[in-house]
Amino acid sequence: MKKIHVRVFRFDPESDEKPHYQNYVVDVNEGARVLHALQAIHDDIDPTLSFRSCCRAGQCGSCAVRVNGVPGLACMEEAIDGMTVEPLDLPVKKDLVVDLFTFLETLPRIQPCGEPIVPDREKAELIKPLRSCIECFCCISVCPAMDVTQFDGPAAMRQELRLELDPRDRKDRVTEAVSHGLFACTSCQACWKVCPKGIEIPGKAIEKLRALANKKGLTLPRHLEVAQLVRETGRSIVRTGSTFLEDSPDTIEPNGPAKATVGFFVGCMYNGRLPATARDAMEVLKRNGIRVVIPKEQVCCGSPLIRTGQTGFVDTLKKRNIDAFVSRNLDTVLTMCAGCGSTLKRDYKTPFRVMDINEVLTKFGIEPPARLPVKVTYHDPCHLLRGQGIRDEPRELITQVADLVEMPSVCCGSGGGVRSGMPEVAAALAENRKKEIERTGADIVVSSCPFCEFHIMEHTDRPVRNITSLILDGYREKDRKKAMVS
Numbered sequence: 001m002k003k004i005h006v007r008v009f010r011f012d013p014e015s016d017e018k019p020h021y022q023n024y025v026v027d028v029n030e031g032a033r034v035l036h037a038l039q040a041i042h043d044d045i046d047p048t049l050s051f052r053s054c055c056r057a058g059q060c061g062s063c064a065v066r067v068n069g070v071p072g073l074a075c076m077e078e079a080i081d082g083m084t085v086e087p088l089d090l091p092v093k094k095d096l097v098v099d100l101f102t103f104l105e106t107l108p109r110i111q112p113c114g115e116p117i118v119p120d121r122e123k124a125e126l127i128k129p130l131r132s133c134i135e136c137f138c139c140i141s142v143c144p145a146m147d148v149t150q151f152d153g154p155a156a157m158r159q160e161l162r163l164e165l166d167p168r169d170r171k172d173r174v175t176e177a178v179s180h181g182l183f184a185c186t187s188c189q190a191c192w193k194v195c196p197k198g199i200e201i202p203g204k205a206i207e208k209l210r211a212l213a214n215k216k217g218l219t220l221p222r223h224l225e226v227a228q229l230v231r232e233t234g235r236s237i238v239r240t241g242s243t244f245l246e247d248s249p250d251t252i253e254p255n256g257p258a259k260a261t262v263g264f265f266v267g268c269m270y271n272g273r274l275p276a277t278a279r280d281a282m283e284v285l286k287r288n289g290i291r292v293v294i295p296k297e298q299v300c301c302g303s304p305l306i307r308t309g310q311t312g313f314v315d316t317l318k319k320r321n322i323d324a325f326v327s328r329n330l331d332t333v334l335t336m337c338a339g340c341g342s343t344l345k346r347d348y349k350t351p352f353r354v355m356d357i358n359e360v361l362t363k364f365g366i367e368p369p370a371r372l373p374v375k376v377t378y379h380d381p382c383h384l385l386r387g388q389g390i391r392d393e394p395r396e397l398i399t400q401v402a403d404l405v406e407m408p409s410v411c412c413g414s415g416g417g418v419r420s421g422m423p424e425v426a427a428a429l430a431e432n433r434k435k436e437i438e439r440t441g442a443d444i445v446v447s448s449c450p451f452c453e454f455h456i457m458e459h460t461d462r463p464v465r466n467i468t469s470l471i472l473d474g475y476r477e478k479d480r481k482k483a484m485v486s
């Protein structure tokens with residue numbers, strides 16, 4: 001047995017004006033789960049504590065709570081000394097019990113077709129990964145799109161696809177999903193990352209439903225325009241001046257001996273809309289011994305098409321991009337757009353390694369920049385944090401230049417085709433982000449994705465900088481101070 005300290009969210013709407021936290025010390029066995037600790041509190045200390053549980057084996061979903069801020073199943077998460085246990089971020093009925101009624105109602109149920117048919121093996125295989133949902137609603141509790149628009153949410157979208165694939169169901173689930181907000185999902189991947197059953201809802205349900213919607217002619221008009229632009233120009237962005245690729249040499253040699261050689265996949269946004277930011281990144285790489293090769297034949301990675309279910313042209317883009325880098329004999333390709341990086345890593349099968357610029361700079365190390373007298377907050381791009389699992393590297397770089405004040409890692413609203421297809425939803429999400437930014441009191445917002453940077457720039461009065469631009473500011477300050485001394 002061991003003693004652990006547990007902090008528990010308490011709220012009884014019948015007697016409490018507002019929620020509060022209660023501290024307990026409980027005796028639990030080694031390896032005890034959070035549910036054991038809650039049960040011990042209830043049985044030995046405070047029988048008024050309310051929480052749900054049923055199977056106690058990760059099968060029913062009823063015990064979902066947040067442990068240290070992260071949604072999960074109380075019966076599966078290990079009880080840790082000092083942990084805080086809170087309800088899911090949903091309307092609270094009492095203590096750790098949340099109101100699930102609205103969400104249970106939105107889950108589509110099978111409408112029997114009346115014929116004795118069963119799914120064939122191929123359909124059954126497709127349905128299998130969607131079937132393991134235990135209706136815990138961890139995913140719904142973290143979905144940002146549901147906060148700002150009528151969207152039935154990830155669990156419901158998963159169910160829509162499951163029923164669409166099932167020949168025993170008679171309804172048109174694709175049209176139903178579209179009318180229940182299918183295109184409001186920003187592909188932020190928060191739902192997948194907290195799902196205790198590991199159901200990859202954005203890629204395995206939402207993008208698949210969007211592809212089926214495309215076959216039915218239900219793609220949003222603005223998404224069709226983007227796809228047309230990619231087919232005609234190889235780019236998903238209308239250029240606003242000369243592009244990064246037009247203005248760059250084929251190879252940028254480093255100052256001093258080369259520590260590494262990488263190919264640079266620039267991406268549509270940095271190429272056509274924010275080329276100055278990409279040039280800042282080149283300066284930082286050059287100063288830190290990285291040789292950069294820039295194949296000019298590269299095109300859009302295909303992410304705007306994949307995320308919106310328009311996959312017909314994607315193989316052509318993949319082949320052109322892979323050929324462009326393979327022809328230069330490159331074994332490492334660098335990305336600085338989180339969306340491109342995630343797409344190259346997860347949707348391509350590349351014969352080369354793909355690394356985000358934060359990985360490259362932390363792997364090879366950077367010359368220390370001057371510290372700047374500013375407080376910055378960092379916006380985690382969804383496709384960097386959840387798409388590529390890159391969390392610590394940007395922070396390691398930023399803290400070499402400035403003081404960092406954290407804010408919650410939530411989507412800004414620019415991804416998944418939402419900014420182009422449903423701008424009002426994207427703007428509402430950015431407004432939420434703006435409030436988080438203001439709460440930090442930071443002077444500058446720093447990020448590492450052109451879509452996030454551009455979108456946040458439009459919705460905040462604080463300057464928004466790319467990480468490499470911030471580092472370059474630090475180098476310029478360092479050079480300025482050096483010049484003054486000499």
Ligand code: SF4
Pocket residue numbers: 139142143144145146153154184185186187188189190191192201202
């Ligand atoms: S990917 Fe993000 S926006 Fe889309 S359903 Fe999941 S949590 Fe919601």
Ligand code: SF4
Pocket residue numbers: 061132133134135136137138139140154155158191194195196197198199
């Ligand atoms: S999809 Fe995963 S997180 Fe969402 S309700 Fe089902 S099991 Fe829970």
Ligand code: FES
Pocket residue numbers: 052053054055056057058059060061062063064073074075076
């Ligand atoms: S009690 Fe059933 S999943 Fe935890």
